[in-house]
Amino acid sequence: MSSQITIKDIAKALSISPSTVSRALKDHPDISKSTKKAVTQLAKELNYEPNYIALSLRKSKTNTIGIIIPEIVHYFFSTIISGIEDVAYNSGYNVIISQSNESFDREVSDTKALLASRVDGFLVSMSKETTDVSHFQDIVNRGIPLVVYDRVSDDLNVSQVVIDDYFGAYKATEHLISIGCKRIAHFQGPLNQTIFRERLRGYKDALKNGGIPFDESLVKDCYEGTLEEAKAHTAALLKLKDRPDGIFSNNDLAAIAAMSVIKKGKLRIPEDIAVVGFSDWQVSSLVDPSLSSVTQPGFEMGQKAAMLFLEQIKDPENHKPRKEVLKPELIIRDSSRR
């Protein structure tokens, strides 16, 4: 219950001034060896710990990074947090987390709250609802470092970390073609998000380069991201006269849902229909058959975002926004191994 030892306590105990204690602890040349010794010794004895709050006030620096993220309970996002935490921890930064729950209003109020607690910088991934970015522009205008990751906006002139979704989608589709698929369906996400537009583009380009005509009827909207939605789409696809022999889904959940419908329909995976997902969830290797998928390097993304922040904080004056693009990787498993 005893209150913390302060620099004054040490000063009083040694009959010297707080200034001297402060300097002694920082090994300032003005202080004699003997005093330094006495101070450091007593500090250790009393288990002295500097008060970071006082330091923050003095230096206007909190050593805290504010994270805004759509959801915590999501494999990809939680790995990002983990990556951020990794770098932050090793650089002496704390990490405050707010989740927007995909709500624009909540995102705005999160921003305000973090601003009020005087974080040194922001690491932000935007909600699905967000189109107006003025609350983030406000951060930039105040000269506070801001790095956006995954869900980014080009309206902000700040550093970005993104995954090359085009590349991942291209590779996935190309792979399906290479194993002999002729009619490849695609489950797409909401196209107001750059990432989903890019995935669609990669899919289309791979088809074109593979000499396969694009067929509108094979593209299905999976906007809600629910199991039921994907199952319904799959069932519809199976009823087509000319049913697909391959599916590239923009996420693993929909892919797994598709697989369950295909299996119930007594079709074989991958022989009759091959499936490739996107995200490479932990469970993708556990389902039956194991699901091929495109990795999203979340941990690395978090690390990179934190590093970009550190880079900016080190030299705020001459900092130029940078864009880091992470290459996803196609993991081939049984669902597309012929």
Next chain:
Amino acid sequence: MSSQITIKDIAKALSISPSTVSRALKDHPDISKSTKKAVTQLAKELNYEPNYIALSLRKSKTNTIGIIIPEIVHYFFSTIISGIEDVAYNSGYNVIISQSNESFDREVSDTKALLASRVDGFLVSMSKETTDVSHFQDIVNRGIPLVVYDRVSDDLNVSQVVIDDYFGAYKATEHLISIGCKRIAHFQGPLNQTIFRERLRGYKDALKNGGIPFDESLVKDCYEGTLEEAKAHTAALLKLKDRPDGIFSNNDLAAIAAMSVIKKGKLRIPEDIAVVGFSDWQVSSLVDPSLSSVTQPGFEMGQKAAMLFLEQIKDPENHKPRKEVLKPELIIRDSSRR
């Protein structure tokens, strides 16, 4: 880039003292209506925001909760974080997160770091390695509120939120017995953790009450929590002369691993071997066959933990540690439906 507006700026602009501004903003009766009006108006105009760092220093209160958690990237734990965040946000608290990565040393250094940043309280779930809790006792001794959840220790006289693991394990085992299982294997976790001891105890008691003798050889250590570990154990179980006809696993990952080995061995689930897991991961309903499992109400656990903290902070003097026990629920799916 402009620095924040302070109370002094307002004071100077109105040619009054900072004290008056402070009091005016807090609607202190000593201040005349006219000054109050002028102050609040100018404050709004200049977009004044109080400096929480200065307040923290003055009040020795940071309005921040420190969370220590084994892993962020884990469905159960991330839902807990989400639950904590939910309550904390609505009570004006920030949440600082540190993950121990299941390492004792990291847990200790996390504790120190959070202590140094002067959090108002701790919400802790212990690492698998932890047996010595003196670093947490230290927190208690300093009079700082501490609430432990899920991975708790009875060596600490603090509030707890736990799931009735005994109950969950009992229900799961009882269920396996009810569908006709006679030889039920168990994958257990590290027994230095209460939760895993409780699950084992529930398993044993259900066997006893079901009239099934306990067989040591059917209990396997899954301490690492890896796929390989569980697969190896399952393979060993299948080789037994008298192989099990049911498996109750202390976690879903091991259960899913077991299912994959069983299926590869051309045995049927649940006809030959029924499987029940623990945790009810999101994916448990997606695997084939869908996995029966015991739910862990993580979100509720996080909420409760945060609420216990708030309860303690409100009246620190008269606070008595409390224990909240959440009832898990058995979700029966195809892996144990005969």
Next chain:
DNA sequence: ATCGACACCGCAATCGATTGCGAATTTCAC
């Protein structure tokens, strides 16, 4: 006219640590 009551506001200390500047003491050279 004097005193008390009341309304209104400012001074200065406080939270803990840092730092420019000046002061005191010691050391050394000549």
Next chain:
DNA sequence: GTGAAATTCGCAATCGATTGCGGTGTCGAT
């Protein structure tokens, strides 16, 4: 032994907000 340089340290202001106490000023009452 005297002056100057070097060594060592303390004063006080600062970061932003709060608060006990005391100080004005106005007013009515006696």
